[in-house]
Amino acid sequence: MRMYDIIDKKKNKEKLTKEEIEFFVKGYTDGSIPDYQAAALLMAICINGMDKEETVQLTLAMADSGERLDLSDIPGAKLDKHSTGGIGDKTTLIVGPITAALGVKIAKMSGRGLGATGGTIDKLDSIPGFSSDLSDEAFKRQLLDIGMVDAAQTLNLAPADKKLYQLRDVTATVDCIPLIASSIMSKKLVSGADSIILDVKCGSGAFMKNYEEAVLLAETMVDIGKMAGRRTLAVISDMNEPLGKTVGNSLEVLEAVEVLKGSGEERLLTLCRELSAGMLVMSGMLGEADPGNEALLDKARSLVDETIVSGKALNKFREFVRAQGGDDSFIDDRNILSKAVLKRDVVCDKEGYLSNCDAEEVGNVSCLLGAGRLTKEDSIDSSAGIIIHKKLGDRIKTGELLATLYTNNEDVIETAAERLAAAYCVSSSPIDKKSVIMGVVS
Numbered sequence: 190m191r192m193y194d195i196i197d198k199k200k201n202k203e204k205l206t207k208e209e210i211e212f213f214v215k216g217y218t219d220g221s222i223p224d225y226q227a228a229a230l231l232m233a234i235c236i237n238g239m240d241k242e243e244t245v246q247l248t249l250a251m252a253d254s255g256e257r258l259d260l261s262d263i264p265g266a267k268l269d270k271h272s273t274g275g276i277g278d279k280t281t282l283i284v285g286p287i288t289a290a291l292g293v294k295i296a297k298m299s300g301r302g303l304g305a306t307g308g309t310i311d312k313l314d315s316i317p318g319f320s321s322d323l324s325d326e327a328f329k330r331q332l333l334d335i336g337m338v339d340a341a342q343t344l345n346l347a348p349a350d351k352k353l354y355q356l357r358d359v360t361a362t363v364d365c366i367p368l369i370a371s372s373i374m375s376k377k378l379v380s381g382a383d384s385i386i387l388d389v390k391c392g393s394g395a396f397m398k399n400y401e402e403a404v405l406l407a408e409t410m411v412d413i414g415k416m417a418g419r420r421t422l423a424v425i426s427d428m429n430e431p432l433g434k435t436v437g438n439s440l441e442v443l444e445a446v447e448v449l450k451g452s453g454e455e456r457l458l459t460l461c462r463e464l465s466a467g468m469l470v471m472s473g474m475l476g477e478a479d480p481g482n483e484a485l486l487d488k489a490r491s492l493v494d495e496t497i498v499s500g501k502a503l504n505k506f507r508e509f510v511r512a513q514g515g516d517d518s519f520i521d522d523r524n525i526l527s528k529a530v531l532k533r534d535v536v537c538d539k540e541g542y543l544s545n546c547d548a549e550e551v552g553n554v555s556c557l558l559g560a561g562r563l564t565k566e567d568s569i570d571s572s573a574g575i576i577i578h579k580k581l582g583d584r585i586k587t588g589e590l591l592a593t594l595y596t597n598n599e600d601v602i603e604t605a606a607e608r609l610a611a612a613y614c615v616s617s618s619p620i621d622k623k624s625v626i627m628g629v630v631s
């Protein structure tokens with residue numbers, strides 16, 4: 190078999206066989222297929238697509254490229270969660286402790302941010318002492334001891350995805366449904382959890398810009414999960430503006446703590462409640478593990494609210510931070526997390542209603558301030574980021590505060606302020622506020 194012929198076949202819109210897909214994944218993982226040939230095939234897949242059978246084969250080949258985490262000796266329902274990537278998305282830091290406090294085992298492997306979207310590991314790294322670099326044994330021990338663990342992709346799980354994702358990132362081949370679905374699901378299939386909840390982001394700050402594409406991605410991933418014998422649920426959520434009030438690593442950790450203390454921004458809280466409720470139902474702890482059962486979901490939503498009000502979710506977060514070596518004192522005193530030296534308010538120059546947001550641009554501005562990286566090698570400034578004071582649909586007056594920027598880099602602050610202001614549109618007529626939940630695929 191020759192890689193040249195596989196590329197040529199996909200270029201000519203032909204369907205690849207299981208053997209050809211396995212040849213590609215194995216060869217690229219072991220280094221016998223070079224980057225330039227892999228990049229050519231990825232681009233051909235982006236342009237000509239893959240059908241469901243090819244996508245499933247690609248996922249399975251990527252899942253088989255490394256080890257699998259065996260959690261079968263850990264009792265209880267084990268859940269994993271994954272977001273397709275958004276701006277200001279700190280939901281894992283909230284739904285993890287909520288559901289773990291209610292007895293679900295959260296076995297999570299998270300990534301770092303790249304480009305406009307953030308990553309949970311970068312957020313957790315802003316906590317002094319926190320380590321996301323866990324061995325197989327440490328991962329399982331913590332899951333058993335406190336019911337929640339979140340590690341970076343350091344274990345030898347789905348190494349094909351690790352390599353391919355890095356290549357996709359620099360070859361404009363990320364936003365492609367079969368490639369996203371296989372990337373996410375290969376990691377989920379090897380992480381050992383028996384149920385998977387997917388948060389598929391849709392809108393200006395997401396890979397999927399329109400609803401139809403988001404549904405297709407959600408359906409593809411749910412089908413792969415089910416075919417592999419995992420309970421899988423996808424929530425499609427709105428990403429036409431940043432989630433919550435903050436973008437940037439330590440700012441987002443602090444916002445997650447606020448939500449766990451009971452005072453979260455409404456849309457963020459709604460999404461976290463829905464994801465947590467879906468996870469609780471899927472775990473089977475409330476009876477039938479049917480995430481379409483509205484009565485069970487209602488019961489789960491009440492339990493989620495109670496867990497926040499009682500302080501149990503916050504306690505679980507504290508336990509989780511400590512278990513991974515973090516200093517939890519920032520939970521009581523937010524000043525403990527490092528703060529940016531420079532602060533710049535951005536005010537609105539029009540009167541009306543916030544009608545539109547280029548959420549990806551807000552993510553790019555956050556990167557410019559230092560909160561994200563443009564290449565894998567860049568270091569990030571955990572104190573940099575943005576506090577957003579207004580949400581879409583809010584009334585705003587001329588001169589009123591839209592956002593506050595935080596950075597340690599004086600050179601970027603003016604450009605960042607101009608770009609942030611330009612990322613929002615103001616309309617003279619009122620705008621309907623959209624629900625953060627756009628749909629559910631189960």
Ligand code: URA
Pocket residue numbers: 272273274300354363368369370372373
């Ligand atoms: N997240 C992933 O893990 N992979 C993708 O391809 C996109 C988002």
